[in-house]
Each structure stands twice: as C-alpha cells, then as structure tokens.
Amino acid sequence: MSLTQLAERSYQVSVKGAVNIGVLADMQASPVNLFRVFTGPVLVTQLWGRVTAAVTNAVVPILTFDPDTGAAAAIATIMLTCAGDQPGSIYIWDGSRAGAAPVVTAALGMAAAGETTMAGNFVILVPGLLYYTNAVVDTTGIVDWYINYIPMADGARVDPV
Amino acid sequence: MGQLNQALKALHMNEMRYIHRQGVNATDLGTGLDYNIFNVEGDVQVHMMFGQVTTVIGATANLIFLNFTSLVPAATVALCAVTGGAINADAVNTLYVWSGAIAGALTAANNIGHSGSDLIPWAGNTILLSPGIIGVDVGAAGANTGEIDWYILFTPCFPGADITIL
Numbered sequence: 105m106s107l108t109q110l111a112e113r114s115y116q117v118s119v120k121g122a123v124n125i126g127v128l129a130d131m132q133a134s135p136v137n138l139f140r141v142f143t144g145p146v147l148v149t150q151l152w153g154r155v156t157a158a159v160t161n162a163v164v165p166i167l168t169f170d171p172d173t174g175a176a177a178a179i180a181t182i183m184l185t186c187a188g189d190q191p192g193s194i195y196i197w198d199g200s201r202a203g204a205a206p207v208v209t210a211a212l213g214m215a216a217a218g219e220t221t222m223a224g225n226f227v228i229l230v231p232g233l234l235y236y237t238n239a240v241v242d243t244t245g246i247v248d249w250y251i252n253y254i255p256m257a258d259g260a261r262v263d264p265v
Numbered sequence: 266m267g268q269l270n271q272a273l274k275a276l277h278m279n280e281m282r283y284i285h286r287q288g289v290n291a292t293d294l295g296t297g298l299d300y301n302i303f304n305v306e307g308d309v310q311v312h313m314m315f316g317q318v319t320t321v322i323g324a325t326a327n328l329i330f331l332n333f334t335s336l337v338p339a340a341t342v343a344l345c346a347v348t349g350g351a352i353n354a355d356a357v358n359t360l361y362v363w364s365g366a367i368a369g370a371l372t373a374a375n376n377i378g379h380s381g382s383d384l385i386p387w388a389g390n391t392i393l394l395s396p397g398i399i400g401v402d403v404g405a406a407g408a409n410t411g412e413i414d415w416y417i418l419f420t421p422c423f424p425g426a427d428i429t430i431l
Contacts (some may be wrong), residue, residue, distance in 0.1 A: 113427055114282040114283060114284040114419075114427055114429070115282060115283055116280040116281070116282050117280070117281050117282060117283050117418075118281065130277065136298060144285070145315075145317060145416060147313060147418065159388075163337065169376065171358050171376040171377070173356075173357045173358050174356065174357070174358045174375060174376045175376075177375070177376070177377070177379075179379070201379045204420050226312075226313055226378070226387060227375075227378045228315055228360055228362065228377065228378030229314070229376075229377055229378070230317065230360070230376055230377070232376065236294050236363070252279070254418065255283070256283050256285065256416045256418065257283075257285045257416070258285070263267070
C-alpha cells in the first residue's frame with residue numbers, strides 16, 4: 105500500500121467539544137463572537153449556552169453563521185427576552201432555522217413540557233464564524249456557550265473566539 | 266503492512282470514521298459521465314453523507330443524484346432522488362445533503378446544511394451498505410466545470426470493513 109493510499113484511508117473520529125467562557129463585556133455590545141470553524145466541515149451535534157450570571161435587560165440574541173466564503177445568515181429565529189434569567193438557565197438550539205430559537209430551560213436542559221433536543225441528527229457547518237447579534241445590551245449577564253461536533257476533514261476543528 | 270493495518274482496524278472497529286474525497290474536475294464533472302467516489306469494503310453503517318462545492322459549478326445544467334452498485338448482486342440502485350434543481354452556477358460552499366432516504370432528493374443548501382427555510386435532517390438513524398461502490402449520476406446534460414468534495418461518516422460493522430476513495 106502506497107503512502108498516498110494510506111493517507112486516503114478513513115480516519116477514526118469522535119464527538120469533540122469547545123467552550124466559549126462568557127465575560128461581562130459580552131452582552132454590552134453586538135455582535136458577540138462564539139466559535140470559529142477551521143479547515144473543513146464539521147457536523148454539529150449540539151449547541152447550547154448556560155447562564156453563569158443573571159441577565160437584567162431584555163436581551164434578544166439571534167444566532168448567526170458567517171461562512172468564510174458566502175453570506176452570513178441567521179441559523180435560528182430571534183430568542184425571547186433573556187431578562188431575569190438566572191444562573192443555571194440553559195439556552196438550547198434545536199438545530200432548525202425556521203423553528204424555535206434557542207429555548208431557555210431550567211438547569212436540566214428541559215423545557216416545562218419536556219426535553220429540548222436537536223431537530224435533526226447533525227447540522228453541517230463549513231469554515232466560518234458563529235456569533236450572535238444582540239439588539240439590547242446588558243451589563244450584568246454572563247453566558248457560557250458550548251458546542252459539540254464531529255470533524256469531517258483532516259484538521260477540521262471548532263475553537264472559541 | 267496489510268496484516269498490521271487489519272489488526273489496527275480490528276482494535277478500533279466500533280469507532281466512527283470519516284473519509285473526505287476531494288473533487289477532481291478532470292475526472293469528475295469534466296467528463297460528463299457518471300463517476301465513482303467511494304468504495305465500500307465490507308458492511309458499514311452510514312451516519313451522514315454530503316458534498317461541498319469547492320470550485321464554482323459551470324454552465325451545464327446537470328441534475329445529480331447518488332447511486333450504489335453492490336458487488337452481490339451486481340446491480341445499481343439510486344440512493345436518493347435527483348437534486349431539486351440543476352447544479353449549474355452553484356457557488357462555493359453549496360452543500361448537497363443526502364437525507365438518508367431513497368425517496369428524498371439530494372438537497373442543495375448554502376453553507377450550513379440548511380435549505381433556504383430550514384434544516385435538512387438525516388431521515389434514518391443509520392443506513393447499512395454492503396460491499397460496493399457509491400457513485401454520482403450527473404444526468405445527460407454533459408460535461409461541466411467545477412469541483413465537489415464528498416464526505417461520508419460511517420461505522421464499520423466488522424474488522425476490515427472500511428470505505429476508501431475512488
């Protein structure tokens with residue numbers, strides 16, 4: 105078997121994760137950058153935020169993806185106000201664009217009526233920047249954001265920004 | 266090398282794997298003929314498969330879909346329906362997403378695995394493929410320019426099973 109043939113064999117992969125640790129300055133401006141996809145496509149298996157300091161104002165984020173080549177587009181509808189959300193609240197993206205925005209839940213990742221899940225198994229992201237815009241600033245809230253993904257090319261990865 | 270490779274695969278047989286086939290215009294769309302992309306060597310469970318435009322597609326109005334030619338029986342079947350529209354002029358980062366359903370179309374999406382309105386989901390949990398060849402049917406429109414990279418995520422079902430690039 106040649107070196108080229110070896111290089112063209114398949115690669116084992118597993119679900120990887122990245123965390124963007126929130127800081128107080130995040131929600132005082134817009135946009136708020138979360139993650140950058142590098143090198144090649146990834147399959148997103150889950151994306152969520154967790155409040156670590158209570159939000160005061162009526163913050164209404166819109167998750168958006170800006171590919172390195174191509175136009176930026178919202179990947180979810182606008183969230184309901186985050187005003188009053190306490191530490192431990194979780195914002196869960198269901199993986200759909202036209203459907204529900206990231207849904208705020210209690211600490212278990214469940215809405216009042218049940219678990220909030222990804223609508224599909226995977227969402228493909230090509231290299232680019234994942235961020236949210238925010239029409240209302242806030243000076244007290246902090247949210248950590250998490251992403252789980254499967255890299256689909258040699259060197260493909262997601263880093264917090 | 267062969268035995269060592271086999272032994273390594275046996276140790277990790279239950280791990281998911283991906284393989285990335287880079288597009289080659291001269292032998293892919295450039296011929297105007299259907300072309301093969303992956304060789305399935307042993308039974309595998311497919312979790313996801315998609316194409317990504319890496320060089321803008323030319324003016325030929327190809328209608329593409331994926332097919333599978335099994336070794337036994339030696340027959341070719343469609344893995345999905347044709348794209349909803351011709352791929353001519355599709356931009357870089359256009360994704361062609363297979364839903365995992367034969368009845369579903371290979372769907373074009375921009376940048377994020379979403380169509381204009383929403384997510385293109387994977388319809389099945391996994392798709393079982395026996396040994397054979399996965400190919401791209403480019404229709405009868407003829408030769409074109411542009412390049413598509415193809416990706417597949419799968420789990421081998423037993424030691425030695427794998428998918429390789431064609």
